[in-house]
Amino acid sequence: MNRRNFIKNSILFAGSLVAAPGVFYTNSAYAAWPKKSFDIKDLTDSVKSVYGHNNLEESSKVKLKAPSIAENGAIVPINVSTTLDNVESIMIFVENNPQPLSSGYQLSELSEPSIGTRLKMGKTSNVMAAVKSGDKIYTSTQEVKVTIGGCGG
Amino acid sequence: MSTIKMRSKESNGMVTVKALIKHPMETGARKNKKTGELIPAHFIQEVTSKANGKNVITIYWGPAVSKNPYLTFKYKGKKGDNLEISWIDNQGNKDSKSGTVK
Amino acid sequence: MTRKLLILIILFPAFSVFSSPEKDYDLFLTHFENRFPDTPFQDYKNGVYSIDKSAREQWESMEEFPPYELNVDRGEELFNEPFKNGNTYSSCFENDGIGIRQNYPFFDEKRNKVITLEGAINDCRVKNGEKPLSYFKGKDLAHVSAYMAYTSRGNVFNVEIPNTKEGLDAYEDGKRLYFTKKGQLNFSCADCHVYQTGSKLRADIPSPAIGHPTHFPVYRSGMGRLVTLHERFAGCLNRIRAKSYPGGSDELNNLEFFTTFMSNGLEVNGPGSRK
Numbered sequence: 256m257n258r259r260n261f262i263k264n265s266i267l268f269a270g271s272l273v274a275a276p277g278v279f280y281t282n283s284a285y286a287a288w289p290k291k292s293f294d295i296k297d298l299t300d301s302v303k304s305v306y307g308h309n310n311l312e313e314s315s316k317v318k319l320k321a322p323s324i325a326e327n328g329a330i331v332p333i334n335v336s337t338t339l340d341n342v343e344s345i346m347i348f349v350e351n352n353p354q355p356l357s358s359g360y361q362l363s364e365l366s367e368p369s370i371g372t373r374l375k376m377g378k379t380s381n382v383m384a385a386v387k388s389g390d391k392i393y394t395s396t397q398e399v400k401v402t403i404g405g406c407g408g
Numbered sequence: 409m410s411t412i413k414m415r416s417k418e419s420n421g422m423v424t425v426k427a428l429i430k431h432p433m434e435t436g437a438r439k440n441k442k443t444g445e446l447i448p449a450h451f452i453q454e455v456t457s458k459a460n461g462k463n464v465i466t467i468y469w470g471p472a473v474s475k476n477p478y479l480t481f482k483y484k485g486k487k488g489d490n491l492e493i494s495w496i497d498n499q500g501n502k503d504s505k506s507g508t509v510k
Numbered sequence: 511m512t513r514k515l516l517i518l519i520i521l522f523p524a525f526s527v528f529s530s531p532e533k534d535y536d537l538f539l540t541h542f543e544n545r546f547p548d549t550p551f552q553d554y555k556n557g558v559y560s561i562d563k564s565a566r567e568q569w570e571s572m573e574e575f576p577p578y579e580l581n582v583d584r585g586e587e588l589f590n591e592p593f594k595n596g597n598t599y600s601s602c603f604e605n606d607g608i609g610i611r612q613n614y615p616f617f618d619e620k621r622n623k624v625i626t627l628e629g630a631i632n633d634c635r636v637k638n639g640e641k642p643l644s645y646f647k648g649k650d651l652a653h654v655s656a657y658m659a660y661t662s663r664g665n666v667f668n669v670e671i672p673n674t675k676e677g678l679d680a681y682e683d684g685k686r687l688y689f690t691k692k693g694q695l696n697f698s699c700a701d702c703h704v705y706q707t708g709s710k711l712r713a714d715i716p717s718p719a720i721g722h723p724t725h726f727p728v729y730r731s732g733m734g735r736l737v738t739l740h741e742r743f744a745g746c747l748n749r750i751r752a753k754s755y756p757g758g759s760d761e762l763n764n765l766e767f768f769t770t771f772m773s774n775g776l777e778v779n780g781p782g783s784r785k
Contacts, residue, residue, distance in 0.1 A: 288453040288468060288498075289468060293468075293470040322564060322567065322568050323564065324564055325568070326565050326568045326569070326785040327731050327732045329474060329475070329731050329732050329734070330474045330475075330572070330732075330785075331474075331568075332478075332568055332571035334480075334571075349472060352472050353437070354470060354472070356470060357469075357470055357472040357473065358467065358468060358469050358470060358472070358473055359467070359468040360465060360466075360467050360468075360481070361465065361466040361467070361468070362465055363462075363463050363464055363465060363466075363483075365462065365464050365483045365484050365485065366464060366465055366481070366482070366483050366484075367422055367481075367482035367484065369481065369482045370465075370479075370480065370481045371478070371479070371480040371481075372473060372474075372477065372478055372479055372480070373473070373477065373478045373572075374473060375433075375435075375471075375474050376472075403713065405711075405712055405713040405714035406702070406711045406712050406714045406749060409583075409587075413575075413579060413580070413583075415575070426574060426575045427575070428575045428577070428579060428580065430580050474731075475734050476577050476580060478574075478575050478577075480574070480575075
């Protein structure tokens with residue numbers, strides 16, 4: 256192959272490395288935004304793209320705080336905290352959203368494993384908080400109902 | 409004017425940080441009602457925070473995070489820490505703000 | 511029993527011996543006390559959150575860092591920006607425009623009309639050679655109003671109805687609109703916010719009538735912007751498929767006059783965060 260193709264293929268190869276599972280765990284100070292994971296439309300595939308596998312364990316030590324009926328799907332308050340040790344990251348998946356991965360939180364050794372944000376939910380869905388502690392992924396799931404058709408407009 | 413409003417408070421060695429960021433967080437799936445065209449995706453992809461120059465948390469956001477996004481996190485720190493929050497969006501825009509932990 | 515009394519309110523105008531704004535107010539409050547015995551009076555300023563526990567929890571989450579703070583900041587900028595002639599809004603208002611939300615609306619005897627805060631903001635603009643602003647779409651008027659409301663938080667509403675024919679007429683006009691069934695859906699404001707407040711109307715729970723104006727303008731998360739009281743009035747009228755009125759019209763000014771009088775004793779807590 257000529258030099259141009261070689262370089263082009265190398266860049267493609269490097270690109271695919273960046274998008275490979277485990278991208279959240281690079282040590283670089285500025286890791287690329289994991290586009291591949293954010294684009295995936297299926298929950299199982301989404302989880303696999305983040306962790307490289309689907310071995311999740313439900314744990315009561317992961318505390319997911321979400322409303323049971325969201326007042327408005329545009330702005331659903333979600334909080335995740337855990338009593339587990341050595342927490343590397345917290346991910347929030349909204350199963351029935353067009354792309355389930357909503358956000359990922361890479362913690363440092365200074366972090367206390369407790370985060371919160373507000374998410375958009377297109378419709379009623381399970382929300383799953385996933386916590387990576389050591390080599391294992393612990394989860395907590397809760398259904399959040401999203402209603403439409405109010406009189407309030 | 410900064411797009412970032414933040415508040416940080418220390419209690420018993422734990423700092424709670426709360427931030428509200430002004431940003432449309434457009435998913436790219438909405439249509440302009442008048443023209444029928446898709447409004448381009450425009451959302452914050454990464455938020456980082458440093459305390460006294462040291463990385464505290466790195467956050468990856470997708471377009472499912474709400475408009476004018478809210479964020480809260482905790483870290484082990486003290487009053488007087490210099491806390492910085494920075495973001496970058498999918499269109500390359502950035503902003504950053506620093507404050508002192510109370 | 512209170513339902514019959516409320517119907518009587520419509521039948522007997524305020525200046526007759528059977529009724530007065532004060533008597534209406536007492537009947538109103540009694541109705542809500544009976545309907546929501548566990549709600550403390552001061553909590554009515556929080557609207558539906560005073561009666562819906564699950565929604566209240568989400569609202570309290572939002573209050574940790576409410577979205578309207580960005581709008582209040584912008585409102586402050588606009589409030590302090592001079593007009594082309596160099597004057598600012600503070601020149602038109604008592605106390606430089608700070609902490610005065612609770613003084614509106616009032617009946618201006620000289621101009622023979624109800625003056626609302628947003629109306630006064632526009633009057634100030636016109637007086638200084640600027641164009642009046644729209645009540646709709648959460649633009650500059652809503653932002654200035656949000657800032658002025660924010661500076662007045664905690665101040666108590668005490669709307670006075672002057673004991674003159676004109677003043678009482680304006681009050682009656684607002685009251686009549688409130689209790690009249692309208693539109694294709696044939697609802698009155700009272701149907702949802704007095705008789706059915708607390709019940710489920712499709713996916714919503716109508717909020718109680720007392721305390722409505724205290725938290726306006728609101729930041730509606732679902733719309734991603736501010737909404738003024740008049741836009742909300744107009745929106746509700748549209749939703750029951752009734753003829754609506756423009757922001758700043760006599761009809762909506764008088765409606766605001768009536769509903770704010772019914773919220774006397776409650777604190778200013780605008781802008782509010784809503785869905």
